[in-house]
Amino acid sequence: MEIKDNELLRQFEIITETGLVSIEYSIQERKLFLTKFCNNNNEDEELHNEFIKSVLEIAESKKLKVVPTHAKFISFFRKNRKFQEMLPPGIKI
Secondary structure, three states: OOOEEEOOOOEEEEEEOOEEEEEEEEEEOOEEEEEEEEOOOOOOHHHHHHHHHHHHHHHHHOOOEEEEOOHHHHHHHHHOHHHHHHOOOOOOO
């Protein structure tokens, strides 16, 4: 999976056969705020989860804490406890 970091639009993007799938973000004070998930009629949940995992790996390599603000990311963090350590202090999901 090739992820493009479109810094101008502040989103991570992948191209699928059904179109563009993107995660909008904002970076503030060494924190990556995941603000919106745009799936463009792509209903492949496994692809969505792999995309989110890949974005979290990018954040981890840049030593950023992650703040999920969209329901899709919050449910992902609840289902995948190993990523809980990436949350900033004081945020519990």
